[in-house]
Amino acid sequence: MSGYTRGFVSRVHCVNFLLRLAACAAACLALVAPQVSSAQASAKATPLFVLNSLDADVSVIDTQTWKELRRIHTGKQPHHIYLTPDEKSLIVANALSDSLSFFDPRTAELQRTVRGILDPYQLRFSPDMKWFVTAGNRLNHVDIYHWDGSNISLAKRVPTGKTPSHLWIDTKSTVVYSTMQDTDELVAIDLATQTLRWRVKTGSTPADIYGLPDDKTLLVALTGGNGFQVFDVSGPQARLVKEVKTGNGAHSFRTAFDRRYVYLSNREADTISKIDLQTLTVADTLPAPGGPDDMEVSSDGKFLYAASRWAKKLTVIDLEQKKVVKQVNVGKSPHGVWTLDHAPR
Numbered sequence: 001m002s003g004y005t006r007g008f009v010s011r012v013h014c015v016n017f018l019l020r021l022a023a024c025a026a027a028c029l030a031l032v033a034p035q036v037s038s039a040q041a042s043a044k045a046t047p048l049f050v051l052n053s054l055d056a057d058v059s060v061i062d063t064q065t066w067k068e069l070r071r072i073h074t075g076k077q078p079h080h081i082y083l084t085p086d087e088k089s090l091i092v093a094n095a096l097s098d099s100l101s102f103f104d105p106r107t108a109e110l111q112r113t114v115r116g117i118l119d120p121y122q123l124r125f126s127p128d129m130k131w132f133v134t135a136g137n138r139l140n141h142v143d144i145y146h147w148d149g150s151n152i153s154l155a156k157r158v159p160t161g162k163t164p165s166h167l168w169i170d171t172k173s174t175v176v177y178s179t180m181q182d183t184d185e186l187v188a189i190d191l192a193t194q195t196l197r198w199r200v201k202t203g204s205t206p207a208d209i210y211g212l213p214d215d216k217t218l219l220v221a222l223t224g225g226n227g228f229q230v231f232d233v234s235g236p237q238a239r240l241v242k243e244v245k246t247g248n249g250a251h252s253f254r255t256a257f258d259r260r261y262v263y264l265s266n267r268e269a270d271t272i273s274k275i276d277l278q279t280l281t282v283a284d285t286l287p288a289p290g291g292p293d294d295m296e297v298s299s300d301g302k303f304l305y306a307a308s309r310w311a312k313k314l315t316v317i318d319l320e321q322k323k324v325v326k327q328v329n330v331g332k333s334p335h336g337v338w339t340l341d342h343a344p345r
Helices: 005-044
Strands: 048-052 056-064 067-073 078-083 090-094 099-105 110-115 122-125 129-137 143-146 152-157 162-171 175-180 187-188 193-200 207-212 217-222 229-234 239-245 250-255 262-267 271-276 282-285 292-297 303-308 312-316 323-329 334-340
Touching: 005 067, 048 078, 048 292, 048 303, 056 187, 067 162, 067 217, 078 122, 078 143, 110 217, 129 152, 129 162, 129 175, 143 175, 175 207, 187 207, 250 292, 262 292, 271 292, 292 334, 303 334, 312 334
Parallel strands: 078 334, 207 250
Antiparallel strands: 048 056, 048 334, 056 067, 078 090, 090 099, 099 110, 122 129, 129 143, 143 152, 162 175, 175 187, 187 193, 207 217, 217 229, 217 250, 229 239, 250 262, 262 271, 271 282, 292 303, 303 312, 312 323
16 A cells, blocks of 8 residues: 555544544533523523512513513402412412412413402411411401411401501511501511400501511511611510611512611612611612512622512612612512512521
8 A cells, every 4th residue: 555545544534533523522512402501491481570560460571681571460459479388389469359379480380379368468478387377458357377388278367457568477487467557557466376466556657577587676667657667576565666767658678688688668769778687777778760669689689679669660770889770661560579589588
């Protein structure tokens, strides 16, 4: 065999080897690519929910593109939203339809509708996962349900006074607190006996409640005022210990990423206050146009999502830059906001 021929054959073998190597590489990529694609799809599939109270539906938003993917009918006046303890369902409370809509928190698919739940405005599970509580805002009662891990059954309907609004349950699952927005009161209900423990006067139009981990201190937002009140609830009767100014129309709380702070939306002031939970003072103020209401914080603590109640928008605030970076069109009177990809509560 000539040198030219031997060189030609060597080159052929080399080319064949490279082709086989390329084929193997392509096969490996084919195996890996679907897994990467699946992981990316899973990350993108975690939607953000915004309840449109006056449209009777929920906006499902893609947080990668910041586009509204679709609207899903719920029931009349969906206001608040809560995750089941097993994290398999997201419950939307439809106050005027007397129903609960269960959604898959990862796909936003409607799982089921539970009817006959009288006037569910606000809702909350107890930390021990045994109780499910709703506030009947227009019918003046708090309903306490047994929760068996899948279904609810009414334990007792507790008359409370006029217009129960927001709820908080202590860490030991012994007491549920509720504000009375039209009688300016805070009430405590014993969960074991489903009876009232006490009631105390508050400032004007109390709304959301935030309890500190020690179970001794409650913060009560005053939508008819310009801040929040601090109550000591460690004794037999609640005691007012402090009042803090934040902005007009103080309404809803949301825990910050590091849990040292809590955010408070000021609906009329178009601001959000950052409250230091160690000193109970205002640490910072953020702009939030359009009547900020309920809020959510991203899992990395970089962004705050606020329902702009009067503007029909979801407002995205960069917490490092302290400014609005995006607004997304949603429905009428957006209220509840939630995503599975949220900061620790």
